[in-house]
Amino acid sequence: MTEGFADRKLIGVNGAVVVACLGAAVFALFAGGASAQTAGSKHDLGTAGGAQQKTDLTTEVCVFCHTPHGSDTSASAPLWNKNLAQPGGGYQRYSTLNTSTLDGDEAPVGSVSLACLSCHDGTQAMDVLINAPGQDGYTAGGAQFDPAAISTMTGTPIPNLGTDLRNDHPISIQYAGGGCSTTDTACTNLGDKDFVTPATDLINNVQQWWVNTTATGSTTGREKTDMILYTRSDGPSGLTEPFVECASCHDPHEATVQPVSFMRISNQNSAVCLACHSK
Numbered sequence: 243m244t245e246g247f248a249d250r251k252l253i254g255v256n257g258a259v260v261v262a263c264l265g266a267a268v269f270a271l272f273a274g275g276a277s278a279q280t281a282g283s284k285h286d287l288g289t290a291g292g293a294q295q296k297t298d299l300t301t302e303v304c305v306f307c308h309t310p311h312g313s314d315t316s317a318s319a320p321l322w323n324k325n326l327a328q329p330g331g332g333y334q335r336y337s338t339l340n341t342s343t344l345d346g347d348e349a350p351v352g353s354v355s356l357a358c359l360s361c362h363d364g365t366q367a368m369d370v371l372i373n374a375p376g377q378d379g380y381t382a383g384g385a386q387f388d389p390a391a392i393s394t395m396t397g398t399p400i401p402n403l404g405t406d407l408r409n410d411h412p413i414s415i416q417y418a419g420g421g422c423s424t425t426d427t428a429c430t431n432l433g434d435k436d437f438v439t440p441a442t443d444l445i446n447n448v449q450q451w452w453v454n455t456t457a458t459g460s461t462t463g464r465e466k467t468d469m470i471l472y473t474r475s476d477g478p479s480g481l482t483e484p485f486v487e488c489a490s491c492h493d494p495h496e497a498t499v500q501p502v503s504f505m506r507i508s509n510q511n512s513a514v515c516l517a518c519h520s521k
């Protein structure tokens with residue numbers, strides 16, 4: 243279930259393999275591996291979890307981030323069970339450091355990054371949920387599930403990044419200083435040539451981009467082990483373009499890849515950095 247991108251790979255790339263093995267066993271294997279990755283990890287705030295703070299009031303894992311009904315839709319985070327900050331709201335941005343080399347436009351802090359920051363900026367208790375487990379758990383404005391056990395994230399500046407994002411890798415940042423857009427989907431003229439040219443496809447009627455890695459041996463199709471770029475509109479150019487967000491580098495379900503949990507690929511030999519930057 244946590245393997246959306248891998249699912250696409252199963253169907254789109256390894257279709258022949260799945261058919262040859264007659265499906266069920268292969269899917270069972272992948273499904274089991276996937277839920278084991280989040281359960282027990284630092285992103286599991288339930289009884290069996292490895293989070294810095296956890297509650298004994300539920301064994302559920304996904305509920306601290308997702309709800310099947312009544313989610314916050316103010317940013318494009320999937321079925322998000324926590325209140326999201328207003329896009330842009332209250333964050334200090336990397337660009338205000340004024341490094342002389344930055345080429346990309348910054349969009350307001352938004353997209354999936356707001357979902358991460360709904361815990362990682364330390365402003366909201368990590369168990370404020372819109373739809374708590376069980377019947378009648380819904381509170382439109384969100385309510386804390388177990389105030390006795392869980393509060394805001396601790397640790398500074400990491401993992402509690404705070405709202406000052408000037409000391410963090412840029413997010414909501416245009417990929418490669420522009421040159422990729424719905425008017426040039428193949429990115430033939432990247433604004434900053436020191437970037438790897440992303441792959442692209444029209445998925446669910448939206449132009450999507452990602453940077454292929456060879457971590458799973460495949461270089462075609464979008465997989466969760468690729469660096470995922472997020473399609474947003476760029477204010478200055480007025481074009482629809484790929485942006486780098488927290489989840490470009492991180493997969494919030496994958497607890498096994500090093501050096502810290504929740505990397506899309508291992509950063510051995512700086513593979514994460516070199517996936518995008520040609521250095």
Ligand code: HEC
Nearest residue numbers: 243244245246247277280285303304307320354357489494
């Ligand atoms: C700590 C927060 C967190 C927890 C816990 C969590 N998720 Fe997610 N999930 C996210 C975020 C953030 C995204 C968007 C990621 C992206 O853009 O790639 C996401 C995306 C997804 C997606 C769609 C993309 C994909 O990878 O297929 C599915 C399905 C999903 N989660 C299922 C689950 C299930 C099932 C659980 C419980 C086992 C779970 N998640 C636990 C944060 C979480």
Ligand code: HEC
Nearest residue numbers: 284293294306357358361368401488489492494502503504
């Ligand atoms: C429900 C709250 C919550 C959300 C939402 C959330 N996290 Fe976390 N995250 C945590 C907690 C708790 C930890 C453990 C902090 C610690 O090390 O004590 C953590 C740890 C991490 C770590 C460090 C893991 C390690 O091994 O030290 C990374 C990386 C991370 N989160 C990335 C993300 C990203 C990226 C997103 C969004 C895609 C996200 N998180 C969303 C609660 C959350």
Ligand code: HEC
Nearest residue numbers: 355358359362400401411412413487488491501502509514
């Ligand atoms: C360009 C890639 C990239 C982006 C974008 C990114 N990170 Fe990370 N992040 C990393 C890498 C690489 C590490 C591991 C660093 C290390 O080894 O200490 C990391 C580490 C972390 C850690 C663990 C820190 C620690 O040492 O305990 C947290 C928490 C985290 N990231 C959260 C986030 C959140 C939240 C966002 C969005 C606001 C984000 N990251 C955006 C690449 C990225």
Ligand code: HEC
Nearest residue numbers: 341343344345346415416417418419469486490514515518
């Ligand atoms: C998903 C693609 C991606 C990954 C992975 C990535 N970066 Fe970046 N990085 C960017 C983009 C896009 C920018 C904005 C560059 C610009 O506009 O000039 C950026 C900016 C930077 C900057 C600031 C440049 C400046 O001029 O101020 C540094 C330094 C940097 N990245 C280092 C890293 C390191 C180190 C890693 C690995 C931990 C990493 N990046 C991983 C895409 C990525």
